[in-house]
Amino acid sequence: MPALTRNKKKGAKSQTPPTKQVTKPRTPPSKTQSKPQTTTLKKGAKKPPLKKQKKEVVVEEEPLEEDDEVVSDASIDSESEELDESDDEGGKGSNGFFSDDEEENDDDDETLGDDFLEGSGEEEEEEEEEEEGPSDVGSDSDSDEDDDDLVKQSEAIDRKLAKQKADADAEQQELNKQDESEHDAFRLPTEEELEEEARGPPDLPLLKTRIEDIVRALKNFKAFRPAGATRKECVEQLKADLGSYYGYNSFLIGTLVEMFPPGELMELIEAFEKQRPTSIRTNTLKTRRRDLADVLLNRGVNLDPLSKWSKVGLVIYDSQVPIGATPEYLAGYYMLQGASSFLPVMALAPRENERIVDVAAAPGGKTTYIAALMKNTGLIYANEMKVPRLKSLTANLHRMGVTNTIVCNYDGRELPKVLGQNTVDRVLLDAPCSGTGVISKDESVKISKTADEIKKFAHLQKQLILAAIDMVDANSKTGGYIVYSTCSLMVAENEAVIDYALKKRDVKLVTCGLDFGRKGFTRFREHRFQPSLDKTRRFYPHVHNMDGFFVAKLKKMSNMTKSSEDDDEAVETVEQDEVSDDDDDEAEAIEENRNKERRTKSKEDKRSKKDKKSKSENGNVEPKARKQKKKRSEWKNEIAQAREEKRIAMREKAKEKK
Amino acid sequence: MRPLDETETTVVFEKLFKFVGNNLKKIVENPSDEGPESTPGSYCFRLQKNRVYYVSEALVKRATNISRKNLVSLGTCIGKYTHAGSFHLTIMSLNILAANAKHKVWLKPTSEMSFLYGNHVLKGGLGRITDSIVPGDGVVVFSMSDVPLGFGIAAKSTQDCRKLDPNGIVVLHQADIGEYLRDEDEL
Numbered sequence: 001m002p003a004l005t006r007n008k009k010k011g012a013k014s015q016t017p018p019t020k021q022v023t024k025p026r027t028p029p030s031k032t033q034s035k036p037q038t039t040t041l042k043k044g045a046k047k048p049p050l051k052k053q054k055k056e057v058v059v060e061e062e063p064l065e066e067d068d069e070v071v072s073d074a075s076i077d078s079e080s081e082e083l084d085e086s087d088d089e090g091g092k093g094s095n096g097f098f099s100d101d102e103e104e105n106d107d108d109d110e111t112l113g114d115d116f117l118e119g120s121g122e123e124e125e126e127e128e129e130e131e132e133g134p135s136d137v138g139s140d141s142d143s144d145e146d147d148d149d150l151v152k153q154s155e156a157i158d159r160k161l162a163k164q165k166a167d168a169d170a171e172q173q174e175l176n177k178q179d180e181s182e183h184d185a186f187r188l189p190t191e192e193e194l195e196e197e198a199r200g201p202p203d204l205p206l207l208k209t210r211i212e213d214i215v216r217a218l219k220n221f222k223a224f225r226p227a228g229a230t231r232k233e234c235v236e237q238l239k240a241d242l243g244s245y246y247g248y249n250s251f252l253i254g255t256l257v258e259m260f261p262p263g264e265l266m267e268l269i270e271a272f273e274k275q276r277p278t279s280i281r282t283n284t285l286k287t288r289r290r291d292l293a294d295v296l297l298n299r300g301v302n303l304d305p306l307s308k309w310s311k312v313g314l315v316i317y318d319s320q321v322p323i324g325a326t327p328e329y330l331a332g333y334y335m336l337q338g339a340s341s342f343l344p345v346m347a348l349a350p351r352e353n354e355r356i357v358d359v360a361a362a363p364g365g366k367t368t369y370i371a372a373l374m375k376n377t378g379l380i381y382a383n384e385m386k387v388p389r390l391k392s393l394t395a396n397l398h399r400m401g402v403t404n405t406i407v408c409n410y411d412g413r414e415l416p417k418v419l420g421q422n423t424v425d426r427v428l429l430d431a432p433c434s435g436t437g438v439i440s441k442d443e444s445v446k447i448s449k450t451a452d453e454i455k456k457f458a459h460l461q462k463q464l465i466l467a468a469i470d471m472v473d474a475n476s477k478t479g480g481y482i483v484y485s486t487c488s489l490m491v492a493e494n495e496a497v498i499d500y501a502l503k504k505r506d507v508k509l510v511t512c513g514l515d516f517g518r519k520g521f522t523r524f525r526e527h528r529f530q531p532s533l534d535k536t537r538r539f540y541p542h543v544h545n546m547d548g549f550f551v552a553k554l555k556k557m558s559n560m561t562k563s564s565e566d567d568d569e570a571v572e573t574v575e576q577d578e579v580s581d582d583d584d585d586e587a588e589a590i591e592e593n594r595n596k597e598r599r600t601k602s603k604e605d606k607r608s609k610k611d612k613k614s615k616s617e618n619g620n621v622e623p624k625a626r627k628q629k630k631k632r633s634e635w636k637n638e639i640a641q642a643r644e645e646k647r648i649a650m651r652e653k654a655k656e657k658k
Numbered sequence: 659m660r661p662l663d664e665t666e667t668t669v670v671f672e673k674l675f676k677f678v679g680n681n682l683k684k685i686v687e688n689p690s691d692e693g694p695e696s697t698p699g700s701y702c703f704r705l706q707k708n709r710v711y712y713v714s715e716a717l718v719k720r721a722t723n724i725s726r727k728n729l730v731s732l733g734t735c736i737g738k739y740t741h742a743g744s745f746h747l748t749i750m751s752l753n754i755l756a757a758n759a760k761h762k763v764w765l766k767p768t769s770e771m772s773f774l775y776g777n778h779v780l781k782g783g784l785g786r787i788t789d790s791i792v793p794g795d796g797v798v799v800f801s802m803s804d805v806p807l808g809f810g811i812a813a814k815s816t817q818d819c820r821k822l823d824p825n826g827i828v829v830l831h832q833a834d835i836g837e838y839l840r841d842e843d844e845l
Contacts, residue, residue: 406721410728
């Protein structure tokens with residue numbers, strides 16, 4: 001506020017002869033010293049009549065005189081300065097005040113520059129105003145006679161100063177425009193320029209600068225917005241540039257751009273270019289982390305504990321011996337494992353004497369971790385679909401000294417049939433995925449993944465997660481949990497799959513126990529997921545320094561499929577019909593049309609499977625089915641009511657949580 | 659998966675006896691904590707695709723519903739039968755052997771890597787050796803820090819070893835943990 005007032009004052013004083021406080025050599029009459037500097041900063045102000053100025057000067061400066069101490073000090077300084085200035089100017093002034101205008105103007109320019117850069121030497125202005133206060137009052141009478149000349153001089157100087165200011169401002173504006181025009185030139189190359197670029201090999205430095213420009217523009221679009229360019233055009237150009245500079249295909253870069261703001265996107269892409277640090281996990285069945293660290297240090301390995309959240313992890317900085325071939329590795333004291341792979345097992349938290357299934361177990365890092373946590377008690381089914389990977393799984397299990405594991409070779413979707421439904425305590429599903437989170441390990445992902453592949457993966461993952469849920473016994477004393485994890489960043493493979501599972505089975509999301517990750521999306525573009533999805537966790541290379549990962553922990557509430565709220569008896573036997581009825585009803589109500597197709601597919605699969613089942617069961621099932629079809633309208637009403645109740649309950653829960 | 663025959667069982671036990679001697683009883687009657695029940699069961703041997711597995715009974719019961727084609731491994735694999743019908747112990751049995759070994763040999767650090775590459779143990783690399791080794795006995799090889807490295811057959815008795823020149827073979831190599839890297843496919 002004082003600054004504003006001072007500025008205003010200075011503005012009013014701008015008409016007084018210019019005396020730059022900063023430019024001491026030019027000592028105009030003491031009166032005008034303070035004002036000029038501020039006045040010079042102001043853009044050309046008009047010059048009111050002198051008398052008024054004097055009065056204004058006197059009036060305006062009076063309040064400043066209240067601070068006697070400051071004023072006195074200032075006055076002392078000002079007097080000395082005035083003396084100096086007058087001495088200097090005396091020499092110059094005698095030769096011809098006007099002739100020295102140019103020099104003064106040069107000085108003015110310099111001072112102008114200083115003032116410009118400094119913004120506003122408000123303190124200096126303060127001092128000078130205060131300084132000039134008493135001096136002005138004192139020297140009024142003396143300077144009356146000199147005023148006319150001085151006024152003329154000051155007016156001339158004022159004009160010149162104003163000119164220079166205007167010039168400088170114009171220059172600045174031009175520079176700004178140039179910057180913008182540069183933005184324009186880089187950001188939106190014309191079609192001709194694009195064609196030219198496309199002809200030859202990509203010009204990497206040009207791309208890099210253009211990318212940086214666009215990112216800067218997108219961050220603050222109002223300020224740096226290049227004229228005539230929409231945000232969409234900027235984004236499109238950015239996608240094309242990132243794709244050609246870093247080697248991504250258009251689909252992948254498009255999805256990444258949708259998920260992250262521009263600054264974070266750059267960090268993520270840069271992180272993908274580098275390797276994550278190598279990490280190992282101590283095998284607690286055979287040794288302790290401390291002992292292992294000692295032994296490895298003796299071998300010349302440079303290592304550190306991984307982080308606070310892991311008691312078995314070690315990160316390797318460098319090593320004189322190959323870390324995958326030490327006698328300790330071969331004896332099974334540790335396992336080479338990325339830090340992100342610790343997370344799903346930590347979320348799963350298996351207890352001793354439980355039955356665990358690992359649906360996609362190879363090469364066995366997570367399975368061996370589970371066994372270590374269970375201390376070789378209980379039972380683990382390690383399943384792997386691909387035959388070539390079974391060998392490494394078996395070898396790792398034996399090397400690490402795991403004895404409580406059965407290794408089998410099934411498609412994960414068949415496992416419930418083989419092992420029985422509702423039989424195991426916990427299931428870990430580290431689903432096969434597009435691998436978009438581990439681009440730093442495998443660069444081919446950048447170019448090979450398309451929208452179709454993502455859809456196929458998502459379809460497979462949905463089937464697998466339903467199979468996994470079916471295997472778990474909801475009434476298990478210690479368990480009833482499913483952990484779903486992928487090494488992918490795509491929403492279609494992560495949150496969408498969990499959302500599907502929540503709709504199809506009686507499960508709910510629980511906290512993973514991994515609080516240092518980012519929460520999963522509850523909504524993304526046109527999708528709206530259930531609010532509990534913020535309990536899932538996402539991990540990013542540029543934030544957590546581990547591979548991109550997604551972890552979700554589900555608890556199975558009951559052994560029913562998510563359709564009936566009625567008789568328990570009728571449910572399991574007539575599951576198929578209910579499922580089909582409810583799916584028909586729900587499919588209409590639910591917005592996501594894409595899932596319709598998938599549901600119909602899976603519905604048909606289920607129907608075919610369960611038709612066989614029901615036919616094999618006693619004939620009581622069929623008459624029941626017919627009766628239920630007759631009561632379809634009643635079912636519809638009940639379902640609609642139940643759904644409303646659920647919605648109300650969820651809203652209340654959301655309010656409570658808030 | 660099926661239990662072993664009489665003949666098969668005898669062959670396996672003979673081989674094990676070479677290494678563990680009277681501790682064989684311990685191996686067979688070891689109480690196990692595996693399986694979801696809290697009462698410990700015992701271990702048994704099962705044959706699957708020419709490989710012999712040492713598993714606890716609880717695991718066996720629950721592996722029965724996995725079809726033969728799809729069952730890959732149970733518990734610990736201790737060896738496999740050749741076409742000719744003889745039985746060889748593989749490196750995966752090292753944990754069991756090491757825990758119950760009667761005859762042990764400790765290697766000096768300098769010759770660890772040589773053994774891990776598949777070479778025989780020479781007198782010059784010998785750190786310690788248990789007494790009363792007879793030629794033809796099974797011997798488990800350790801490093802000086804008691805890390806089990808593999809096993810083999812003794813070529814000389816303990817006393818003869820002392821008289822040997824440094825390049826004489828003490829233990830004939832049969833299996834070592836380096837095979838996890840070298841011969842992954844063989845396992």
